[in-house]
Amino acid sequence: MVNFQxxxxxxxxxxxxxxxxxLFMHVPVIQQYVYSRIAKxxxxxxxxxxxxxxxxxxxxxxxxxxxxxxxxxxxxxVHLGIVMFAALPSVxxxxxxxxxTDSRGRRPALFLPALGSTLxxxxxxxxxxxxxxxxxxxVGASINGLCGSFTTIIMGTMAYIAxxxxxxxxxxxxxxxxxxxxxxxxxxxxxxxxxxxxxxxxIPYWFILSCLSLSCILVIAIVxxxxxxxxxxxxxxxxxxxxxxxxxxxxxxxxxxxxxxLFLLTLSSGxxxxxxxxxxxxxxxxxxxxxxxxxPKLVGYLSALRYLSIGVGAVLGIKVLGxxxxxxxxxxxxxxxxxxxxxxxxxxxxxxxxxxxPFAGLFMGCVVPILRGIMSRIxxxxxxxxxxxxxxxxxxxCHLCGTFLFNSLYPASLKFHFxxxxxxxxxxxxxxxxxxxx
Numbered sequence: 001m002v003n004f005q006x007x008x009x010x011x012x013x014x015x016x017x018x019x020x021x022x023l024f025m026h027v028p029v030i031q032q033y034v035y036s037r038i039a040k041x042x043x044x045x046x047x048x049x050x051x052x053x054x055x056x057x058x059x060x061x062x063x064x065x066x067x068x069x070x071x072x073x074x075x076x077x078v079h080l081g082i083v084m085f086a087a088l089p090s091v092x093x094x095x096x097x098x099x100x101t102d103s104r105g106r107r108p109a110l111f112l113p114a115l116g117s118t119l120x121x122x123x124x125x126x127x128x129x130x131x132x133x134x135x136x137x138x139v140g141a142s143i144n145g146l147c148g149s150f151t152t153i154i155m156g157t158m159a160y161i162a163x164x165x166x167x168x169x170x171x172x173x174x175x176x177x178x179x180x181x182x183x184x185x186x187x188x189x190x191x192x193x194x195x196x197x198x199x200x201x202x203i204p205y206w207f208i209l210s211c212l213s214l215s216c217i218l219v220i221a222i223v224x225x226x227x228x229x230x231x232x233x234x235x236x237x238x239x240x241x242x243x244x245x246x247x248x249x250x251x252x253x254x255x256x257x258x259x260x261x262l263f264l265l266t267l268s269s270g271x272x273x274x275x276x277x278x279x280x281x282x283x284x285x286x287x288x289x290x291x292x293x294x295x296p297k298l299v300g301y302l303s304a305l306r307y308l309s310i311g312v313g314a315v316l317g318i319k320v321l322g323x324x325x326x327x328x329x330x331x332x333x334x335x336x337x338x339x340x341x342x343x344x345x346x347x348x349x350x351x352x353x354x355x356x357x358p359f360a361g362l363f364m365g366c367v368v369p370i371l372r373g374i375m376s377r378i379x380x381x382x383x384x385x386x387x388x389x390x391x392x393x394x395x396x397x398c399h400l401c402g403t404f405l406f407n408s409l410y411p412a413s414l415k416f417h418f419x420x421x422x423x424x425x426x427x428x429x430x431x432x433x434x435x436x437x438x
Contacts, residue, residue, distance in 0.1 A: 020184030109156025116147025182311030193300025278402025314365030
């Protein structure tokens, strides 16, 4: 085990914070940029510089309603394409890199995704400057995916934490990691809307590039290796079949904590991610739609409040509710909180109702770190990378499936004037992991 005191102030959370800041600022900026480009080409009155996203009107005639549906649908499908081109290669890369880090160290799993996101940012800036076709964004997403994307950096950080913490503190430490991710997201959202309104899209993206570049530098400069050569017994070559065999062995080896429990926890984590990421992919489109017509500033404030509540709720939920409830029951409370937030979102027709949603979902951030912490305690120290690579790959695959499902259903729901349908569906699917961990 690595010396904890030595790593106290040199942990990867600062890298994750910067990466999350850039990544989560990227999501609303790129969604609104795509929406703006499509609206402009279709003649829809969307203006990112005004207090309402629907130009000067909030009640649309039949023609404008039809054009709005076209814009929303196409923007939804472009977002799906961006996610797909990043997710598919990242699933494979995470499986290969995860087990490889058990024998070669964790730092490559932190550096490669940060580098990939930096290169994607450069592609996005070029698209914005030269107004290239928005489908060129798929190229940047592919580069990011081939470097592992968000899947791999989270996998690497989870394995790093497993290397450097005791078992009884692991769920809390993973919750703190979750908080750092969503704190970075919150800070980015507080500024993204204001920057878009004042400077349009290019200036915010230069800042995103700066954050991601700095995260690359910090991995090299300050983060020590949690698995130095003297603690590694068997070394695995990169992109070898042995990496995949190690992942297979994690789930096939009989265990004291129960192989069946490991399967169910992994499946629950994947389904939870399917819902969270699937719903998150349509939130911006939902609030841009009439009658809400959010401006970029309001989109940023809402996203910041959502991420703050998830991050704070993850830490407080485990720390406070842990006085009276077991960790598995805390995760059930988090799932009930998730359902409540989605139901409230589905009924939102007023701005103030939308801003009540994060409070209803305060404890939704408890679910994932608890499930990860329990899984981490079931496997051995030398299997942490293989485990978390499998978990991260499944979560990214579920992210892709969730994005495909919700971004396909959302345009269909607009034809029936029922855009809130996707949120009710998310609440229903949340019952699946709730039952699996019963």
